[in-house]
Amino acid sequence: MALIVHKYGGTSMGSTERIKNVAKRVAKWHDAGHQIVVVPSAMSGETNRLLGLAKEIMAQPDPRELDMIASTGEQVSSALLSMALHAVGKEAVSYAGWQVAIKTDSAHTKARIASIDDAKVRADLDAGKIVIITGFQGVDELGNITTLGRGGSDTSAVAVAAAMKAQECLIYTDVDGVYTTDPRVVSDARRLKTVTFEEMLEMASLGSKVLQIRSVEFAGNYRMPTRVLSSLTDPLIPLEEEMNSGTLISFEEDTHMEQATITGIAFNRDEAKITVFGVPDKPGIAYQILGPIADANIEVDMIIQNQSVDGKTDFTFTVPRGEYAKAMQVLEGSVKEHISTGSIIGDPKVSKVSVVGVGMRSHVGIASQMFRTLSEESINIQMISTSEIKISVLIDEKYMELAVRSLHKAFGLESTEGN
Ligand code: ADP
Ligand code: ASP
Ligand code: MG
Numbered sequence: 001m002a003l004i005v006h007k008y009g010g011t012s013m014g015s016t017e018r019i020k021n022v023a024k025r026v027a028k029w030h031d032a033g034h035q036i037v038v039v040p041s042a043m044s045g046e047t048n049r050l051l052g053l054a055k056e057i058m059a060q061p062d063p064r065e066l067d068m069i070a071s072t073g074e075q076v077s078s079a080l081l082s083m084a085l086h087a088v089g090k091e092a093v094s095y096a097g098w099q100v101a102i103k104t105d106s107a108h109t110k111a112r113i114a115s116i117d118d119a120k121v122r123a124d125l126d127a128g129k130i131v132i133i134t135g136f137q138g139v140d141e142l143g144n145i146t147t148l149g150r151g152g153s154d155t156s157a158v159a160v161a162a163a164m165k166a167q168e169c170l171i172y173t174d175v176d177g178v179y180t181t182d183p184r185v186v187s188d189a190r191r192l193k194t195v196t197f198e199e200m201l202e203m204a205s206l207g208s209k210v211l212q213i214r215s216v217e218f219a220g221n222y223r224m225p226t227r228v229l230s231s232l233t234d235p236l237i238p239l240e241e242e243m244n245s246g247t248l249i250s251f252e253e254d255t256h257m258e259q260a261t262i263t264g265i266a267f268n269r270d271e272a273k274i275t276v277f278g279v280p281d282k283p284g285i286a287y288q289i290l291g292p293i294a295d296a297n298i299e300v301d302m303i304i305q306n307q308s309v310d311g312k313t314d315f316t317f318t319v320p321r322g323e324y325a326k327a328m329q330v331l332e333g334s335v336k337e338h339i340s341t342g343s344i345i346g347d348p349k350v351s352k353v354s355v356v357g358v359g360m361r362s363h364v365g366i367a368s369q370m371f372r373t374l375s376e377e378s379i380n381i382q383m384i385s386t387s388e389i390k391i392s393v394l395i396d397e398k399y400m401e402l403a404v405r406s407l408h409k410a411f412g413l414e415s416t417e418g419n
């Protein structure tokens with residue numbers, strides 16, 4: 001008998017029919033003698049609908065109130081799943097984050113989990129019940145409901161699994177694993193049987209939304225075996241088959257990984273680029289520009305400072321597209337008050353495409369192959385950044401899908417037999 005945590009995403013919980021299927025699958029695992037904790041997301045589209053209602057009232061609602069509304073989606077799906085389990089003869093109980101409690105900091109809409117008290121959950125499991133815990137939400141020290149950022153149910157699930165020392169965390173979703181790239185963009189993308197934790201961390205941070213980045217951090221920090229698999233198969237397929245399906249995040253670089261130089265291609269459509277022209281080239285200038293941006297809680301990603309000419313230089317950086325307007329306001333306001341600059345020009349229609357692979361450590365020429373492929377498609381590279389296991393380029397968003405497809409092909413990632 002093992003303790004297993006299941007997480008079901010929005011599509012998997014998307015209708016009462018689908019929820020009944022989830023109940024059948026969960027009941028199958030329970031029948032096999034396992035203790036099961038289930039972490040559901042809101043039904044698909046529901047979180048967007050709730051946040052949309054808020055935006056109809058005002059453009060920038062109070063984040064505390066946004067969390068109050070957004071967290072309700074998971075409460076609904078959790079209770080429906082509990083009922084669906086009762087309907088198939090199982091004892092089940094659902095809890096909101098604050099009831100468990102899943103304690104977080106107070107950073108509304110992007111809170112971080114601080115601790116999980118599992119006493120109540122353990123008691124229920126020991127009494128033979130299936131426990132359902134809402135994904136995406138927690139409670140801060142003052143008792144305010146918080147949410148963990150979009151895609152945060154992944155993080156709830158892995159954090160619960162880690163806190164309870166579960167044997168495995170199974171992330172059920174609408175694809176049957178982690179692919180070389182988003183299978184919705186490249187139809188012959190290949191499913192990976194395993195992906196190293198480091199690669200998954202890079203892919204998630206570079207835009208692969210299949211797992212929220214913080215869930216991968218939790219998996220890594222606690223070495224929690226985590227598997228991404230399909231919720232859309234027949235819920236009654238043999239347990240053995242299901243246990244070995246999907247993609248396992250591994251903590252070792254095994255030998256077959258070494259052969260592949262590139263494991264996957266990630267992309268992020270939601271980037272924006274800002275250039276501040278004609279700033280004086282003297283110590284402290286990067287701080288004077290980026291300090292106020294950081295103070296406004298805006299995350300900066302890529303940065304370039306050009307060679308100076310006549311004591312002046314240009315400074316370019318990227319921010320998430322949703323923060324673009326705010327970043328421009330900060331520059332036109334507090335930054336311009338303190339330093340003299342030329343014009344400030346932004347482009348909110350840029351995307352980032354990245355190739356990722358631990359094999360890069362032992363292979364040279366990956367960057368040149370990437371740049372050659374993009375040049376053959378006449379795609380202009382606006383910025384470049386690298387780490388030990390990834391190379392990212394910023395390009396015009398118009399060419400993003402073309403870039404992903406041609407790189408996928410150039411690095412030989414298409415589906416073939418014998419992965
Ligand atoms: P859920 O609602 O189950 O959390 P998400 O929509 O958050 O599902 O994540 C699953 C989606 O992630 C897939 O439908 C797929 O389009 C997308 N995705 C992006 N990159 C990848 C990748 N490398 N492998 C698999 N899926 C990916
Ligand atoms: N329902 C939340 C969202 O849509 C959390 C999740 O699905 O993981 O972002
Ligand atoms: Mg998700």
